[in-house]
Amino acid sequence: PFASVELAPRDPILGLTEQYNADTRPGKVNLGVGVYYDDEGRIPLLQSVRRAEQARLEAAAARGYLPIDGIANYNQGAQKLLLGEGSPLVAEGRVLTVQTLGGTGALKVGADFLRAFLPDAKVAISDPSWENHRALFERAGFDVVTYAYYDAATRGLNFAGMTDSLRALPEGSIVVLHACCHNPTGVDPTAEQWAEILEIVKARKLVPFMDIAYQGFGDGLEQDAQVVRRFADAGLTMLISSSFSKSFSLYGERVGALTVVAGNKEETGRVLSQVKRTIRTNYSNPPTHGASVVAAVLNSPELFKLWDEELAGMRDRIRLMRQELVNKVKAHGATQDLSFVVKQRGMFSYSGLSAAQVETLREESGIYALSTGRICVAALNSRNIDVVAAAIAKALK
Ligand code: PLP
Ligand code: TYF
16 A cells, blocks of 8 residues: 655755764764754753652652643743743633643644644745744645745845735734744844834734744843743734753653643633644643653752753853854854854854855765754864864865
């Protein structure tokens, strides 16, 4: 029955990691996938996580089924991080949050829910966006279009283009917005620009689906949630997918959440019942370990403080690597102005390297980047940065 099954294309990001893993050169560097590595080049196990895991191990917790929507105080903790302590929306009963299999799971559950109730809506994603956005919403059955976003000439935001394309969307379209630390460009709108985007979203009755996978990697947990809060406080009905994969360095535990801000309390109940139905018919209920660890950290003032400090450490190290990369590429003789790398936020930089230059880096130096020129700055460290900077400077000549 499978004779006509075609070979599916590889995920361009995860496919690159397979290629990297197969490379036998000792000095190879993977700047492809968006993962935070510490200065030793390892994926860190945070102290806050370790302590919560220790406590959980000692408690010898049973592993019964979780409720369909997951661990209650995990969901409340995730909600509080997004909407803030004492959010009036939460008090009004207008917010629901369900535990999901990472941020991807939140997008998928949200997409399936939307497809059931807004089947004809278009889904607009940024140009460019995270590769999986288009694939995921198309698989859910939507027609996916793009809105202008990145301006290669200025290496910044094409704000006029962005607002024009948002204004041109059919009323009721779903618009996927990166709340902070845009993947793949590292370019975010300013607060003033967000205010204008919000006005367009309201005027065109768009349904925002905010994706926040890097909360804490921009300016801090509270600062990075400002856009989400402004949209929610404006009275909009919206969806939010959030992820702890990066901020807790718990990639493989699949810790994420889908939050929906609905119109009123009664509507929230109805929406929750349908979101739970989506989950039930997909995987029944989510896994226990990762979410119970995250919940323990979010609900302990002491562990939360430790986590916040560890997150700041990751954020600061990425900033340092951005600065050092700019300095070192210049020191190696490149004449191009790379100062935009320092202005970009989060894990990524759209480096401006062409597909051919990226290929040269890979072939000559074993340095892997995406063909779009995206590099993961969080994979740089004090041991590999000189080699990378020298190779980039050479490629730029
Ligand atoms: N959304 C964006 C923009 C991302 O970069 C990622 C990265 O993995 C995700 C969602 C998915 O997060 P997760 O790994 O938690 O599924
Ligand atoms: O953009 C990235 O590199 C991260 C990790 O299918 C990732 O978001 C990449 C591809 C993918 C899932 C996660």
